[in-house]
Amino acid sequence: MTLTVGGSFALPPLALYIHIPWCVxxxxxxxxxxxxxxxxxxxxxxVDALLADLDGELAQVHGRPLTSIFFGGGTPSLFSAVALGRLLDGVxxxxxxxxxxxxxxxxNPGTFEQAKFRAYRQLGINRLSIGVQSFQAEKLKALGRIHDGDEAIRAADMARAAGFDNFNLDLMHGLPEQTLDDALSDLRIAIAQAPTHLSWYQLTMEPNTVFWNQPPTVPEDDILWDIQEAGQALLAAQGYAQYEVSAYAQPGKAARHNLNYWTFGDFIGIGAGAHGKLSQPNGQIARNWxxxxxxxxxxPAKRFSAGERILTPDELPFEFLMNTLRLSDGVPAELFSARTGLPLASLDSARRSAEARGLLHSDPARLCATPEGQLFLNDLLQHFLP
Incomplete structure (x- = not known):
């Protein structure tokens, strides 16, 4: 869906991200x-601050309805249903x-009970993303998690009992001292809970974290490769199609909020540290935080906004493709012009270069990474840098 305003730039769909910054x-x-x-x-x-923050963003809506809302964190399930209900009503x-x-x-498992889940469902929240990461005690301890494997399984059961027929389990691999058997065991247990969606991704050491300064011993590259290959085969055999680098879904259950990100849609971000990406009818596109x-x-004496950056035309190809090339099937080539306002021909030189290296499919109608391009996505994106 796009919305044309004033007969000019066709605005993309609009989503809302709400950041709840607290964890146990x-x-x-x-x-x-x-x-x-x-x-x-x-x-x-x-909640008062979130709604006031949203008030400052209303000029960016341009008549578009919200196609999705995502409560992220932190641990949003620490908030009561009463608080989230007041927030959703206000939105x-x-x-x-x-x-x-x-x-x-x-x-997160261990931060809720079934009654709370039912109350969330009654508010109109219709999808859960449960942060499991692993079902194995030693792996959970190494990751600093506060739940155990049994609690994670109960969380999935509670979600179903509360009326959630659409939920994601978040699972990591490449964990400290993890073997191939360990990783596949986690995946099999997760699949047995019958989630409609699985986010399965490798642990990485990020700056400004404890693991960055005190890195644990993680599997060697050859083991990581074996885990990736065997895990993808297992997920495919169980009916979970990989539609993005680390996202697997049953038919029709891809995360629509995330798909909006990956197809360069617009989103308002409210909450401490939230980011947004918004387009204007004149074609100007900005990121804010x-x-x-x-x-x-x-x-109340401080401003919600911490900054905004207008994307230049030279930056837009990289910004667009950084998202869309994460998708296993890519996107229709025409979406580039629809989302950026730039002619598709502006990509020609970079496309030829990436195709020659076997990183991008030679398909005039689609922008899609090859399997090698998905494995080496950073190398592929280098072709589209300003």
């Missing part, structure tokens, strides 16, 4: 904007919801 504890691998929660959470004050009073809107809430620290975000 900070994990050593996590580089997200998350902070250990105190004995009480400032739910009312934070809907400001921006129309699409009839088939997807509303996802991230949750919000005040990072919760205490500053909640301070």
């Amino acid at each position: 504890k900070k994990c050593p691998y996590c580089d997200f904007n998350s902070h250990a929660a105190g004995p009480t959470l400032p739910e009312q004050e934070y 809907e009073r400001r921006i129309a919801f699409a009839v088939d809107i997807e509303i996802t809430l991230e949750a 919000k005040t990072r620290l919760p205490k500053d975000y909640l301070d």
Whole structure:
């Protein structure tokens, strides 16, 4: 869906990202904007701030309904259903919801109970993303997780019992001291919970994390490769199609909110440290970001906005392809012009170069990485740098 405003640039679909920055504890691998929660959470004050933040973004809506909402963190399931209900009511009073809107809430095993899940479902939240990471005690301990494998399994059971027929399990591989058998065992247990979607990705050492400064011993490259190949084969055999670098879904259950990111759609970001990407009817595209620290975000004397950057025409090809080439099937070539306002011919030289190296399919109608291009995505994207 696109929306043409004033007969000029066709605006892309619009989504909303809501950042809840608190966790029970900070994990050593996590580089997200998350902070250990105190004995009480400032739910009312934070919801007030989120709605005020959203008020400042309403001029960017241009009549578009929200196609999806994603509560990320942090651990959004630490917030009560009462607080999230007030927030969703406030959002809907400001921006129309699409009839088939997807509303996802991230949750961690051990941070909820079934009654809370039911209350979330009654609010209209219709998709959960449960952060499992592993089902094995020693791996969970190494990752600093506070749940155990049995709690993770119960979380999936609770989700179904509460009425969620669409949920994701978040799982990592390449964990400290992990073997191929360990990784496949985790995958088999996850598949047995019958999630509609699996996010399965390799642990990486990110700057400004404990693991960056004190890296654990992770599997050698050849073991990582074996895990990747065997895991992808297992997921495919069980009916989970890989549609993005680390995303696997049953038919019709791809994450619509994430697909909006990967097809260069627009999204408003509210909350401490949230990022947004917004287009204007004149074709101008900007990325913006919000005040990072919760205490500053909640301070009425400070501004929600921490910065904005207008993307130049030279930057747009890389920005567009950095997202779309993550998709296993790529995107129709015509989407480039629809999302950027630039002629498709502006990619010709870089496309030929990437095709010659076997990183991009030679298909005039699609922009799609080859299997090698997906493996070496950074190398592929280098061809499109300004």
